[in-house]
Amino acid sequence: xxxxxxxxxxxxxxxxxxxxxxxxxxxxxxxxxxxxxxxxPLAKDGEExxxxxxxxxxxxxxxxxxxxxxxxxxxxxxxxxxxAAAAA
Numbered sequence: 001x002x003x004x005x006x007x008x009x010x011x012x013x014x015x016x017x018x019x020x021x022x023x024x025x026x027x028x029x030x031x032x033x034x035x036x037x038x039x040x041p042l043a044k045d046g047e048e049x050x051x052x053x054x055x056x057x058x059x060x061x062x063x064x065x066x067x068x069x070x071x072x073x074x075x076x077x078x079x080x081x082x083x084a085a086a087a088a
Contacts, residue, residue: 004060005068006039007032016040019052019071021060036060039074050078 001024008029010016017039020032037052052075061067067075 002033002060002063002065003068004036004057004065004071006070014042016042019074021065034060050074052078 002021003024004019004021005028006017007020007022008015008017018032018035019037019039021034021036022030022032026032034056036056037050039050040047041049043049057075
């Protein structure tokens with residue numbers, strides 16, 4: 001099965017996560033199919049905390065990839081910038 005999950009990067013005590021599409025059998029920080037974006041939990045005020053390529057996310061969900069619970073929570077809580085920009 002193909003999953004959308006977080007892959008950890010960064011230094012000790014400075015986590016940085018890539019949002020990736022990977023085979024479920026591959027280890028967390030191992031080989032992945034595609035990188036969809038990133039999540040920076042320690043982002044300062046002026047820095048971007050979460051970025052996701054929505055078109056690629058929709059594609060992968062459309063072909064059956066399932067997001068991990070953590071990725072689902074991040075996507076649900078994050079404000080979607082594209083529709084707000086289009087409305088203005």
